[in-house]
Each structure stands twice: as structure tokens, then as C-alpha cells.
Amino acid sequence: MFGIDFSKIPNLLLFDPNDPLLFGSSLFFFLFFGLLVFYRQFAKSNNARISLLIVFSIYFYYKASGLFLLVLILNAVANFLFGREMGKAETQGGKRLFLYLSLLFNLGVLVYFKYTNFFIQLLVDIQIGQLELLDIILPFGISFYTFKSLSYILDIYLEKMEPTKSFRDYFLFVTFFPNILSGPIDRAVDFLPQINKKYFLSKRDIAFGLLLIMMGLVKKIMIADYISLNFVDRVFDSPERFTGVENLLAVYGYALQLYCDFSGYSDIAIGLAMLLGFKLMENFNYPFKAKSISDFWRRWHISLSSWLLEYVFRPLQMGLRDWRKAGNITALIITFVLVGFWHGASWAFLFWGLLHGIYMAIGLLVQGPKRKFYMKYNLQNSKVLGAIQIFITFNLVAFSFIFFRASDFSSAVNVIKQIILYFKPSVFIQFVESFTPTFVLIFLGFLFHFLPSSLHEKTTELLSKMNIFVQAIILTIVIWLVTQVQYADLQPFIYFQF
Amino acid sequence: MISDRLKKIICDELYLDPSTIEINDETEAPQVPGWDSLNHANIIVAIEKDYGVRFKGLEVLKCNNVGALQALVDSKVSK
Numbered sequence: 118m119f120g121i122d123f124s125k126i127p128n129l130l131l132f133d134p135n136d137p138l139l140f141g142s143s144l145f146f147f148l149f150f151g152l153l154v155f156y157r158q159f160a161k162s163n164n165a166r167i168s169l170l171i172v173f174s175i176y177f178y179y180k181a182s183g184l185f186l187l188v189l190i191l192n193a194v195a196n197f198l199f200g201r202e203m204g205k206a207e208t209q210g211g212k213r214l215f216l217y218l219s220l221l222f223n224l225g226v227l228v229y230f231k232y233t234n235f236f237i238q239l240l241v242d243i244q245i246g247q248l249e250l251l252d253i254i255l256p257f258g259i260s261f262y263t264f265k266s267l268s269y270i271l272d273i274y275l276e277k278m279e280p281t282k283s284f285r286d287y288f289l290f291v292t293f294f295p296n297i298l299s300g301p302i303d304r305a306v307d308f309l310p311q312i313n314k315k316y317f318l319s320k321r322d323i324a325f326g327l328l329l330i331m332m333g334l335v336k337k338i339m340i341a342d343y344i345s346l347n348f349v350d351r352v353f354d355s356p357e358r359f360t361g362v363e364n365l366l367a368v369y370g371y372a373l374q375l376y377c378d379f380s381g382y383s384d385i386a387i388g389l390a391m392l393l394g395f396k397l398m399e400n401f402n403y404p405f406k407a408k409s410i411s412d413f414w415r416r417w418h419i420s421l422s423s424w425l426l427e428y429v430f431r432p433l434q435m436g437l438r439d440w441r442k443a444g445n446i447t448a449l450i451i452t453f454v455l456v457g458f459w460h461g462a463s464w465a466f467l468f469w470g471l472l473h474g475i476y477m478a479i480g481l482l483v484q485g486p487k488r489k490f491y492m493k494y495n496l497q498n499s500k501v502l503g504a505i506q507i508f509i510t511f512n513l514v515a516f517s518f519i520f521f522r523a524s525d526f527s528s529a530v531n532v533i534k535q536i537i538l539y540f541k542p543s544v545f546i547q548f549v550e551s552f553t554p555t556f557v558l559i560f561l562g563f564l565f566h567f568l569p570s571s572l573h574e575k576t577t578e579l580l581s582k583m584n585i586f587v588q589a590i591i592l593t594i595v596i597w598l599v600t601q602v603q604y605a606d607l608q609p610f611i612y613f614q615f
Numbered sequence: 616m617i618s619d620r621l622k623k624i625i626c627d628e629l630y631l632d633p634s635t636i637e638i639n640d641e642t643e644a645p646q647v648p649g650w651d652s653l654n655h656a657n658i659i660v661a662i663e664k665d666y667g668v669r670f671k672g673l674e675v676l677k678c679n680n681v682g683a684l685q686a687l688v689d690s691k692v693s694k
Contacts (some may be wrong), residue, residue, distance in 0.1 A: 276677050411653070426652055435672035438656040445653055481653055 130180070137181035137257070137298075139610070140385045141338055146596070148173075153392060160316040167289055167312060170393065177294035178258070185256035188226065193291040195222055196266040197284050203273050204280035212274060219270045227263045230255050235462030258298040260459060262291055264424055269305035271428050278306040286312045293395070295386040299379070299612040301400040301420035308395070316394045324581035327588055328573075329388030331595040336381030337610070338599045340562045341374045348555040349374055353522055356532045361540030363548055364532050366559070371522050372515040373562045376404065378611045379418070405514075405566055408506040410476040413514055421459070425452050445481060450474035460521075465529065469520040476513055616640065617685050621662065625681075628654070628661045640682025666692055 129144060138145050152173050159165040179186045196219060203215035234250045241248060269290070272278045281287050290308050318326075352359050352367035359367070383400035390397045400420050407413035414422045430452040437444030450471070457470020496502045523529035549556050580588060617638050626633040629649040636647065644650040650658065659675055662668075662684075668691035678684045 275673075277679070411651075430652065431655075431676060432672060434652075434656045435659070435675055438660050441657070441660070445656060484653075 130176075132179055132181075132183035134183065138177055140382065140389075141334055141599070149389065156316075156393060163313055166316060167285060170294075171285070171289050171292065174289070174292040174294040174297065178292060178297055181298060182257045185254075185259075188230075188256050188259070189262060189292060189297075192223070192226070192262060192266055193288045194284075195219075196270060196291070197281075197287045199270055200273050200280035200287070201282075203270065216270065216274045219267070223263050223267050223270075227259060229253070230259055232458075232462045261300045261302055262297060264302045264421070265296075265305070266291060268302070268424060268428070272304065272306050278309075281305075281309050293390070295390040295393070295395075296397055299382050299386070299610055300418075301383055301386065301398050302424055303397050303420065307398065311395050314394070318392070318394060320581045321577065322391055323585075323588070324577050324583075326388040326391035327592055328577050328580055329384040329391070331592060333381040333384030333386075333388060334595060334599045336377035336384065339602045340558055341378035341381060343602065344370050344555050344558055344562075345374045345378075348552055349522075353524075353528070353532070356528060356535050359535065360544045361536040361538065362542050362544050364535040365540075366545075366548065368515050368519055368532065368536070370555070370559050372405070372511070372518050373559055373566075375518060375521070375611060376401070376566075377562060382610045382612060403566060403570060405511050405563070406507060407510050407514075408503060409510055410473065410480055410513060413510055414473075414477075421456070425456060425459075429455060442481065446478045449477045449481070453477060465520045465523060465526055468526070469517050472517045472520065476517075617642075617681055620665070621681075621685055621688060624661050624665050625650070625658055628658045638681055640680065640685070642681045643679065644681075662688065668692065 138148070152169070155169055156166060159169055175186065178189055182189075199215050199219040199222070203212050203219075206212045206215060230253060233253055237248045237250055240246045269278075269287075273280050286309055287305075289312060290303075290305050293303075293308070296303055349367050349370045352364055353371070356364055356367075380401040387397045387400070398420050400418060402416040402419065404413055404417040407416050430448050433448035433451055434445060437447055440447065451474075453470045453474030454467060455470065456473065457466040457468070460466045460469075491497050491502070519529045519532050520526075523532060580591070583591075617640065619633075622633055622636075622638050625631075625638065625647065626636055629647065631648065638647065644655060659670065663670060666688055668688065670687060670691070674687055675684075678687060
């Protein structure tokens, strides 16, 4: 009947390590649409609505990670209990005890899954011991949900919130499917109060959510996947086969790819959450418009950078405040090395983080003289200066991404060598001729990025004035368009590996 | 209520003219021009020096606005 092979349905719903439920897939949209229909039906009963969301979230995570679901459940149970007991503790020492227990538990689990083999390799390399690497698989999203849970514990400790009494609410916060695999790393203090609010969507909310989902799909599938498969991957796989100018374009292309991949994912996550009545925190704010590295970090992966600012940099900075500038610099370097290490247990990521720490430290050292210089020549509002700052910042960031992308240190060095020693600018014309669609996409990607941000607001406004059926037609057209351009199977999101 | 003394320390540290800046109990750091996460420590050190007090790191981290900072200063001075 209808040509549907029902025997395949169980397979679609069961865990398959090679087939997680990706946001861009048609199965996901089909299931999400089904969820929305029931969710709206249950809108009047909070309990039913939230339970439905929890069941869907568990299924979503199970589909991606199988039995690692148990680690996620353990995380939710343990942190709910740590939070509750910390709230009950009457002395500062008691609160501190539960803080340490929670840190030990959360970081212990994270370090075991993510960093054990890195440290074993380190011990072997410095010839301290003869150990075998362990067969450890990293559970999807563990870096994200661990940090989500830690923010809950730390905010209770810093007296920014009271522990929740509802395990159901806390469980939803930890397992909420839109942000479970790759963030945004939402804060309990913002998320929990939204759970029991009446489910209501304004026309603007719907338009906002739909626009983000559409933009996310375009960014991910039309731009990131296309330029990566057709150009960036080829250059980074064997940089020595390409000229310097091609390597440079691949470096710029990768910066755009990474942004479109990750911010595309975040857009979809925030859009889906919005349609379910939840406002997640912003994760990207036109990062390549940044005029300095510190400005960049206020715009790139905001949910992580603000997390580290709040819970790592500030405490370190306070502890080292008597060292004045040296204290600030030490705190910056440690924080950014941790940013690198959060992304993965490799020297390249550590170096990438260190590089940003050094950028920030230099920025801090030249801050005073720079301000005096700008004031002397009245340059504070100069548009030319602004453009130069954006250009320099972008190039510093793109340079650091070479280490983020390259499979190891030496291939990163190869990319840089090719750019410096074999630049050959005349090849640029050949590149445009032979990689025309890639070139056009890179150009358009950056062009859209640099359009005024008010355009987004205006488009949301326009979409919100449209009838729901027109909105549905537009969404269908975008999904259709995206699948037409789709070059191969949907590529896994880059940030899944973290 | 934010004392003139505290306001002056903050403004001096940020090269601001106190007469042009409004700081009240509810004011949060990012609302004051130049008060960013990097020079936050300088402001805290300047306050400690001026009042001759010493804060615990956690006490400062718990302050989420200038009102809380004023209360912290008051609690230390009255000891």
C-alpha cells in the first residue's frame, strides 16, 4: 500500500551508529512535524507536553548514540542531586563539598571519554610507561551537555539561581534534543523558567523560527557541504598539490565552511526550539565582522566563550588580580588553551587555543597605546580604519583555523609553506574558471555575511506578515532547493566530533 | 545607593567624567563605557586599595551589579 515498505520502519527508528538523525534529513523533518502536531494538541496540559518532549529527546539521542543514552541519564540524575544537596547545605563548606563532587563527577566522565587516550599517548611518547591505547568511543554531545550541567551547578554555587525542585524539568534541560548534540550550551538559569510557561507562539516567533531553520539549511547544505566536498577538503588533504593562491582560498573557504556548518546547526537548533516555545541563547553574531580578536570571541560560539569567561576566566582573573596585567594575561592564556582542549584532545587544537590566547594577550598589551594613537589622529570613528581592523582580524582568525582543520601539525605547516613559497597569483583566474560554483558560493557566502544585520530583522518581519500556508510553501521550496544543490549525502556536522 | 567615593574610583579607573555617568544600584558592568571583562580586575584592585579592604574572589564573583559591589564594600568597611 502506497509503496511503503513497513518492514523498514523499525530500522529507521533504531540506533544506527552510521545514521544519526541529522537535522537536515527528511526523516528528521517528518518526525519533527509529527511531534509538533501532537505538541500543539497537548498544549493545554503542561505535563503531557513536557513528557512528550522528553520522550522525543530520549529517542533522538538514542538514535545517535545508542546505549550512551545511559551516560546522559546518569549525568542528569547526578547533577540534579548535586544541585539539590548544594541548595540544602547550610555552610559555605558544605556547598563547596557538593561543588567539588560535581566537578569530579562531570569532569571525570568527560576526561575519561575524551582525553584518556591523549594522556596515554603522552605517557608513551615521553617514555614513562608502556601502555596500550583504550578502545573508547566518544559519546555524542558529551562536551556540550557536561558544560550545560556544570553551568547549573556553578550558578547555584554563585547564588545566581536556586536549584529546581522538579527532576522532570531538569531532565528536559539536559536532554532537550535541539541543543543536545552541538549546543548552544544553554544555561539552566535561562532555560528552566521557560518550561512551565504557557505554550504560545506569536506570528513573529513562528517567522523567526522558520527563517532560522531555512537559513541554517542553506548555510549547512548549500554552502558548507558544497565548498568542503568540492574544494576545501581536496586542498587540505594534499596541500602540496596546490599552489599558494589555492591554499589561501581554501583557508578562507574553510573559515566560511566552519562558520556555515556550525552556525547553520545552531540556527536550526534555535529555530526548532523556538517552534517548541523555547528561546535558546544566541551562538553567533556575524563573527567575521569583528574588529578585534576579543570582539570575535563575543560573536563566535558565544555560548562556549561566555561559559569560559564566566566560570574559568573570571575566577582565575580574580585569584591573580594582584599580578595586574600579568594576572590578566595568565588567565587569558589558560582560558584559551582550555578552549582549544575543549574542542579535542590534540596538539593542533591546543595550539589553536594557545594562538588565540596569545592574540588576546597582545591585544591587551597594545590596548592603551592603540587608544592614544586613535585619539591623537581622531580615528575612533574612521570607516577605513574599521575595514582594516576587520580585514586583519579575519586573517588572524583564518590563520588559526589552519590548525583547527589540518589533520596534524605538519600538514598545517605545509599549507602555510605553500602560501608563502608558491603563491603564484596568476593561477587565480584558472581557479575561478575551473571551480566556478565553489568560487561563486564562497563569494556569496561572505557577501551575505557582510550585509547589514537589520536585513535579518526585516525578513523576519516580512515573513511574519505572511499566511501560514505561504510560509509552509516557502519552507518547502527552500528544502527542495537545498536538496537539489545537495552534492552527496548530508555531511555530519563538524561540531559533532567535539 | 552608590556612594560618590565608589563612583569616583570606578570613573577614575575608566578615564570617565563622573558628572556625565549615571551609576545606580542596578547598573551592571557592561552598561558602563569601558568596563569590560579585561579591566574588571583593575577596578576591583583600585576599590580594595582605596578602601584598604580585601575581598574574597567568590564574594566579587557573586556581585552581579554595582549595588551588590557597594554592599560588599560597606560590609567590609563596617567590620
